[in-house]
Amino acid sequence: MDLYLKGKTAVVTGASQGFGRAITKELAIEGVRVFATARNEALLHSLKAEIAAAGGVEPVTFIQDFEAPEAPQQIAAAALVALGQVDILVNNTGRSRPLDVIGAEEEWRAGMTLDFDRHRQLTQQLLPQMMERKSGVVLNVISSYELRTINASAVAKGAIVVWSKQLAGELGQYGIRVNCLQPGLIDTANIRRFFTDEARAAFAAREIPLGDFGAAQDVADMVTFLVSPRAKYITGTVAVVDGGMRHHPF
Numbered sequence: 001m002d003l004y005l006k007g008k009t010a011v012v013t014g015a016s017q018g019f020g021r022a023i024t025k026e027l028a029i030e031g032v033r034v035f036a037t038a039r040n041e042a043l044l045h046s047l048k049a050e051i052a053a054a055g056g057v058e059p060v061t062f063i064q065d066f067e068a069p070e071a072p073q074q075i076a077a078a079a080l081v082a083l084g085q086v087d088i089l090v091n092n093t094g095r096s097r098p099l100d101v102i103g104a105e106e107e108w109r110a111g112m113t114l115d116f117d118r119h120r121q122l123t124q125q126l127l128p129q130m131m132e133r134k135s136g137v138v139l140n141v142i143s144s145y146e147l148r149t150i151n152a153s154a155v156a157k158g159a160i161v162v163w164s165k166q167l168a169g170e171l172g173q174y175g176i177r178v179n180c181l182q183p184g185l186i187d188t189a190n191i192r193r194f195f196t197d198e199a200r201a202a203f204a205a206r207e208i209p210l211g212d213f214g215a216a217q218d219v220a221d222m223v224t225f226l227v228s229p230r231a232k233y234i235t236g237t238v239a240v241v242d243g244g245m246r247h248h249p250f
């Protein structure tokens, strides 16, 4: 199926590994020029080589700590210079942040900054040029927010969902779509640190109807569809990629 993505431009945050890396590669293979940003220069460099080997459009890479207050402005300005215009924004950076019931203020602040505020600020930097052209797509990678334990990242992601739905309501008139992608448990560095192989197998057998954690590619496939013109009637929604898990029992 032609996704009609060829020739489009995209910004992907958290692009060095995990979902962001898979999304960048998939979009590049579909003919999208991606502005790929993260902190790890070596990983972004190897991603470029991987995309070249797969015959994709060479991405522009940009090293930036997303927690830095100036990150949204820096990324948006550099992306607009490199790409001319940004058709697609994939807000993906994030880090699971389990906390005690009374978590440290600094951890709450860092979680809300990285997983909510910076995404909102980067989106606000890039929206004017989308609104002017009456065209654009924003895709926010979130998480399960119905946990039974405290996790600052999941609280921030919950805020992202509410904000996304509000944005979708405001921006439909400008031809801009805003959606969220909610993963279950996907095998990346972000999640691997919490599970031994045995714990993963036992958890998956008990809780995931499809029997295992997902792969970053499973997320990339859904994201690629959602940001494509094929999804032109989909906005303000949360797409779930979780092997049927549906809820977190912890």
Ligand SMILES: NC(=O)c1ccc[n+]([C@@H]2O[C@H](COP(=O)([O-])OP(=O)(O)OC[C@H]3O[C@@H](n4cnc5c(N)ncnc54)[C@H](OP(=O)(O)O)[C@@H]3O)[C@@H](O)[C@H]2O)c1
Binding pocket: 013, 014, 015, 016, 017, 018, 019, 020, 021, 037, 038, 039, 040, 041, 043, 064, 065, 066, 067, 092, 093, 094, 095, 096, 114, 141, 142, 143, 144, 153, 183, 184, 185, 186, 187, 188, 189, 190, 191
């Ligand atoms: N994997 C899952 O099962 C799962 C479940 C729920 C939600 N999620 C969400 O999905 C998104 C991607 O997760 P993932 O599993 O792919 O994680 P990952 O493998 O740990 O990758 C995270 C990406 O974010 C970047 N990043 C983290 N902190 C950064 C910072 N301060 N500045 C710039 N970049 C930063 C990392 O790049 P550098 O280290 O190079 O900076 C990396 O590219 C996150 O928002 C996460 O919360 C994942």
